[in-house]
Amino acid sequence: MGNDVAIRVENLAKMYRVYARSRDMFWEIVTRRPRHKEFWALRDISFEVKRGEVIGVIGRNGAGKSTLLRILAGTLDKTAGEVQVHGRLAAILELGTGFHPEYTGRENAYMGGMCLGMSRQEVDRKIHEIIDFSELGDVIDQPFKTYSSGMQARLTFSAAISVDPDILIIDEALAAGDMLFTAKCYQRMHEIAASGKTVFFVTHGLNTIYELCSAAMLLHQGRMVCFDGPRQVGYEYERLLSAEREKTLVAHAPAKPKLVQSASAPAGVRRSARVEDAFVLDADGQRATTLHFGRSYTTEVRCRLVEACPGANVAFRIQNSLGTTITGDNTLFQKIFVSGQPGDVFDVCFSGRCSLANGNYILGVGMAQPLSLDLPRGQYRVLDEINEAMTFQVVDNTSEAGHFSLESEIRVVRRPDVDWQDQRHVA
Amino acid sequence: MSLLSGRAHWQAFREVFGLLTRHRQLTWEMTRREIADRYAGQMLGAFWAVAHPLALMAIYVFVFAFVFRVRIGGTADLPLDYTTYILSGLIPWMAFQESMSKGATVILGNANLVKQVVFPIEVLPVKTVIASFSTQTVATAFLAVYVLSRHGSLPWTYALLPTLFVVQALAMIGVAYVFASVSVYFRDLKDVVQVFCVAGMYVMPIFYLPDMVPAVFRPILYLNPFSYLAWCYQDVCYFGRAEHPWAWPVFLAGSLATFGFGYRVFRRLKVSFGSAL
Numbered sequence: 001m002g003n004d005v006a007i008r009v010e011n012l013a014k015m016y017r018v019y020a021r022s023r024d025m026f027w028e029i030v031t032r033r034p035r036h037k038e039f040w041a042l043r044d045i046s047f048e049v050k051r052g053e054v055i056g057v058i059g060r061n062g063a064g065k066s067t068l069l070r071i072l073a074g075t076l077d078k079t080a081g082e083v084q085v086h087g088r089l090a091a092i093l094e095l096g097t098g099f100h101p102e103y104t105g106r107e108n109a110y111m112g113g114m115c116l117g118m119s120r121q122e123v124d125r126k127i128h129e130i131i132d133f134s135e136l137g138d139v140i141d142q143p144f145k146t147y148s149s150g151m152q153a154r155l156t157f158s159a160a161i162s163v164d165p166d167i168l169i170i171d172e173a174l175a176a177g178d179m180l181f182t183a184k185c186y187q188r189m190h191e192i193a194a195s196g197k198t199v200f201f202v203t204h205g206l207n208t209i210y211e212l213c214s215a216a217m218l219l220h221q222g223r224m225v226c227f228d229g230p231r232q233v234g235y236e237y238e239r240l241l242s243a244e245r246e247k248t249l250v251a252h253a254p255a256k257p258k259l260v261q262s263a264s265a266p267a268g269v270r271r272s273a274r275v276e277d278a279f280v281l282d283a284d285g286q287r288a289t290t291l292h293f294g295r296s297y298t299t300e301v302r303c304r305l306v307e308a309c310p311g312a313n314v315a316f317r318i319q320n321s322l323g324t325t326i327t328g329d330n331t332l333f334q335k336i337f338v339s340g341q342p343g344d345v346f347d348v349c350f351s352g353r354c355s356l357a358n359g360n361y362i363l364g365v366g367m368a369q370p371l372s373l374d375l376p377r378g379q380y381r382v383l384d385e386i387n388e389a390m391t392f393q394v395v396d397n398t399s400e401a402g403h404f405s406l407e408s409e410i411r412v413v414r415r416p417d418v419d420w421q422d423q424r425h426v427a
Numbered sequence: 428m429s430l431l432s433g434r435a436h437w438q439a440f441r442e443v444f445g446l447l448t449r450h451r452q453l454t455w456e457m458t459r460r461e462i463a464d465r466y467a468g469q470m471l472g473a474f475w476a477v478a479h480p481l482a483l484m485a486i487y488v489f490v491f492a493f494v495f496r497v498r499i500g501g502t503a504d505l506p507l508d509y510t511t512y513i514l515s516g517l518i519p520w521m522a523f524q525e526s527m528s529k530g531a532t533v534i535l536g537n538a539n540l541v542k543q544v545v546f547p548i549e550v551l552p553v554k555t556v557i558a559s560f561s562t563q564t565v566a567t568a569f570l571a572v573y574v575l576s577r578h579g580s581l582p583w584t585y586a587l588l589p590t591l592f593v594v595q596a597l598a599m600i601g602v603a604y605v606f607a608s609v610s611v612y613f614r615d616l617k618d619v620v621q622v623f624c625v626a627g628m629y630v631m632p633i634f635y636l637p638d639m640v641p642a643v644f645r646p647i648l649y650l651n652p653f654s655y656l657a658w659c660y661q662d663v664c665y666f667g668r669a670e671h672p673w674a675w676p677v678f679l680a681g682s683l684a685t686f687g688f689g690y691r692v693f694r695r696l697k698v699s700f701g702s703a704l
Contacts, residue, residue, distance in 0.1 A: 016702055017702070024615065025612065027611065070542070070701060075541065075542050075546075075701050076542070076702065077701055077702060078701050078702035079700045085478070094539060094541070094542075100464060102462070102464075110456075111456065111460070114452065114456055115453070115540065115546050116546075119452050120452050181632045
């Protein structure tokens, strides 16, 4: 049991002593009177990561992500708590660390590998692999300082994974690589995890977490808000961001603080309509997050008019876990509009059979208004939208082809009148 | 932390040597880099590693032997010439002060390594010391060639040099450990060290004989631990005999104690390097 735990952290806390001036520390030691302020970068962090897991850490700037990673990597001391790391660990905490700008890429790859604990012979064996993976074969013998930051990221990543670590820790180092290389790194992270190793990384992209991670962790102001499945954490993160946005809005526009609240409100925009809630009801009128294939459900969008919005229409969209839109519907398609007095609340109900394939989905909802009533299918402006109103899963589908069941009626018709030989001649 | 606990010192020795054995390739590579890094990207490159100490030595010899025209040597008491006398004490001191000032900045200067890489940082002060010996080796070879050409033969005591190197290295590593770790918290230390290095040269018997110093000030020489370093090297390189027999046990014991003490200071302070950098 204890064998498959890669990282165990209990009640971890980190406090930085902040001195206003550097001589304050000296006087504190001499006079033994505290002269520092305490800054708690991490508090009460407890979690356990098993082998083979890919964990994404997400959170706003200053949430404590890098502090946590540095403590796990062992380059920073902790103030309280327990940290156990089982296995060989490699960390990419910053671009090109330990790399000397005057030396060539090849020399730096050697030094980087040796700093991470490999012997010269080990690097000798792996140098080709490192260069191949970094795709820097042409420039590997040029000075490191001539590399672009993306190229530096490539070499750093390649050197770090060549160590063949049991636990790989990455702090936003991949942001500089281009899309192809980033995809390749993610692919490699998948492979590393598949071989029973553990990957622990920081990112700002929810999509990365959805695609890569088996679990995710959300940090906020030094505390762990949640450690759960990627979707749940993504939802919490969006909620947190929207709450933060609201705070800045209240601070900047105290006169009308309540008008703008929803998830993706651009700051400072006064909305003329709002989406209040969205959910899926089953046949008994109960809210559902697990949908059974083939049964009927109603997707309800509750919205409120702040002003009269002529021609307002309501839509929903269903995305899969990769963010691809699978399907959706819009009142506009059936020329149905929501109209009424300011303050009116409507429930817009879309009913139908669930023909989605098994899997996890995200429901997004929104309201829009055509810019001109004469052009009902032309340009429109978004009144309000919630990109991730809820997540749900579909079960009980027995066919496995894509995201959507066509539920085709299938017949096999015997055609004795057509001769196979003739067919071939025709062709 | 007791200075006199023999077991704690023995433990420190075992830890450092175990570490250096495990990371010997890394240590060697970093030392090589340390020497090459100083001149990386420069036209003459490693040439400066040799030229720099030689030029410094030439300047001191010129000033003291030719400008001030100090005339000593050639007697039974003082067998070799004055230049040899200066260089015997100056060379180890130059290496020592180099390792001190480099040691005081080695953790600060490699902050990104210390903060970002899972890395045996104990290697860092050691590599500065080993790199300083490159200077000393070049300079000592120069001294040996000079003595040979000037006097036709080398004192047999030159064979003792490797032993002295090892003892001196222990002291240098100990001092580098203390300075490297303390300077993380008191960054002024590197300036204090630099001033001390300039002044230190004159409060030890390198350019003069202890007898030339007024009796009132003479205790300063005996209190300065670096005097014992100079005396041991003068015995070996200049006198060719144990002219200062009491300097040897003091130097040996001092070096061992410094090494153990230095490493223990470093070990205690290193845990919070990450926060302080």
